[in-house]
Amino acid sequence: MSDVIILDVGHGNCTIVRGAGCTAVIDSPAGSALLDTLDQLGITHVEHAFISHADADHIHGILALLTSTRITVGCLYLNPDRDRKSTVWKDLVAAVAVASRTGKFRTVPSLTVATPDLVVGDLRLKIVSPSSALALSANGGVAPAGGTNTANSLSAVIKVERYPDVGVLLAGDLDVVALKDIQTTKINLEASALVFPHHGGLPGTNQAANFAAALLSLVQPDRVFVSNGRNKHGNPRADVVGAILDYGCGLACTQLATACGEARGTAHLEDWPASGKSTHHSCAGTISLTLTEHGALRDKKAEASFREFVSSQVASPMCARTKH
Numbered sequence: 001m002s003d004v005i006i007l008d009v010g011h012g013n014c015t016i017v018r019g020a021g022c023t024a025v026i027d028s029p030a031g032s033a034l035l036d037t038l039d040q041l042g043i044t045h046v047e048h049a050f051i052s053h054a055d056a057d058h059i060h061g062i063l064a065l066l067t068s069t070r071i072t073v074g075c076l077y078l079n080p081d082r083d084r085k086s087t088v089w090k091d092l093v094a095a096v097a098v099a100s101r102t103g104k105f106r107t108v109p110s111l112t113v114a115t116p117d118l119v120v121g122d123l124r125l126k127i128v129s130p131s132s133a134l135a136l137s138a139n140g141g142v143a144p145a146g147g148t149n150t151a152n153s154l155s156a157v158i159k160v161e162r163y164p165d166v167g168v169l170l171a172g173d174l175d176v177v178a179l180k181d182i183q184t185t186k187i188n189l190e191a192s193a194l195v196f197p198h199h200g201g202l203p204g205t206n207q208a209a210n211f212a213a214a215l216l217s218l219v220q221p222d223r224v225f226v227s228n229g230r231n232k233h234g235n236p237r238a239d240v241v242g243a244i245l246d247y248g249c250g251l252a253c254t255q256l257a258t259a260c261g262e263a264r265g266t267a268h269l270e271d272w273p274a275s276g277k278s279t280h281h282s283c284a285g286t287i288s289l290t291l292t293e294h295g296a297l298r299d300k301k302a303e304a305s306f307r308e309f310v311s312s313q314v315a316s317p318m319c320a321r322t323k324h
Contacts, residue, residue: 002288003123004160004168004296006195008254008274009033010281011229012057013195015170016041017160020121024048026158026170028061035064035071036273037286044071048118048125050111051078052172053155056088063088066095073099077108077115079130079154083139110135111156113187122162123291128189129157129174134181145184147177152204154178155197157189162291165190169219171197175204176211182218192295194221196244199228200236200253212243222295223250230255230281238318245321252284252306252319261315268309270302283314 007014012029016037023046028034038046049066051059066073076096081089099105108115111127112135118125133144134153141149152173161167169191175198182189194216197203203211216224224244228235236257244251255276256263266277269285276282284306289296310317 003162003291004289005037005272006225006227006254006287006289007033007037007272008276008282008284008286009061009227010255010275011199011232011235012061013052013170013172013227014061015195017120017123017125019123019162022047022119022121024050024118024120024125025062025065026050027052027058027172028065029057030060031275033273033275033286034061035068038071040272045074046071047074048120049073049076050156050158051076052111052158052170053079053151054081054084054086054089055151055173056086058172059092060088063092063095066092066099073105075106075108077111079111079135079156080109081139081151084151124161126159126161127156128159128169128187129178129182130154131181131185131187134178143177143181145177145180147180149177150175150204152178152198159189159191160291161191163293166192166293166295167291168193168195168289168296169221170195171215173198174215177204179203179211179215183214189218190220192221193223193225193289194219196224196226196236196240198235199233200226200240201233202237208237209239209243212240213247216244216247216249221249223252225284225287226251226253228253228255228257230276231258234258236318241318245319252287254284254287255281256283256314257318260317263309263314265309265313268305270299283310
C-alpha cells in the first residue's frame with residue numbers, strides 16, 4: 001500500500017497520505033484528480049485536511065472536497081489570511097461555515113510549529129514552518145529574522161514520517177523569508193524526499209539557485225519531486241533544476257516542462273488519475289511512495305518504466321544528469 005501519493009494536478013499541489021486505515025489530504029487546486037483518486041482508493045472519509053496557504057492552486061480542490069456528497073472530512077487545518085479577498089477564499093470560508101453546522105466537522109485555524117503532531121494511522125505529520133514568531137508577524141509584517149512576509153512566507157511546511165527524518169517534506173510555497181526563519185530557529189527539515197516549493201519557480205528572490213542549494217542542504221533528500229503544470233510560468237526553472245542536479249539527488253516532475261520538448265506515451269504512468277495524461281503532458285505523473293526505514297521508496301517497476309520513458313521518449317529532458 002502506498003503511504004504518500006503526490007498527485008499530478010498540473011500547476012498546483014495535492015498530496016494524499018494514508019496510514020493504517022486513516023487518510024489525510026494536503027492541498028489541492030481545481031480539477032477532479034483529488035476526488036477521483038479518493039474514489040479509486042474507496043475512501044469515503046478523510047480524517048484530516050490541510051491548506052498550506054490561501055493561494056488558489058492550493059485550496060480550490062479542498063473546497064470541492066468539503067462540499068462532496070460522497071466523502072466526509074473530520075477536521076480542516078489552515079492559517080487565517082485577513083488580506084485574502086479572492087472569490088475562492090470567500091467560498092471556502094462559506095463552505096467551512098456550512099460544514100461546521102453538522103457537528104461532525106471542525107476547523108483548526110492555526111497551523112504552525114506549535115501545532116501538535118498529527119497521527120494518521122501509523123504515520124505522523126509534523127508542522128515545521130512557520131514558527132510561532134513568524135506566524136505572529138503576519139502577512140505584510142516584518143519577519144523576526146528579517147524581510148517582509150507574504151502569504152508564501154506563512155505557507156505551512158509539513159513532514160510526513162513513519163520513521164524520524166526519512167519521510168517526505170511537503171514544502172508548499174516556502175519562500176526565502178521563511179527559509180531564513182528556519183535557518184535562524186534551527187528547525188529540523190531532514191527528510192528523504194522533498195516536494196520542492198513554488199513548483200520549481202521563484203521563491204521570492206531572483207537568486208533561486210542559492211535558495212534551492214540552501215534548502216537542499218537542510219533537507220538532505222535522496223529525491224526531489226516537482227509538482228508542476230506544463231506551459232505554466234516556465235516551471236521548473238533551469239537554475240533550480242541545475243541546483244538540484246548539482247546537489248546529486250534524484251529529480252522527477254509530475255508534468256513535462258516546456259523546455260523538455262514534446263513527448264508521447266502514457267504507458268509508464270502509475271495507475272492513478274493524472275491531469276496531464278490525456279494531453280501527454282505528464283512526465284512522472286502521479287507518484288506513489290512507501291515510507292520505510294530506508295527512505296521514501298517508489299515501486300521499482302514504476303521507477304524503471306519512468307526512467308525508460310525519460311531516456312527514450314522525452315526530446316530534451318532537463319533532468320538528463322539525474323538518476324531520477
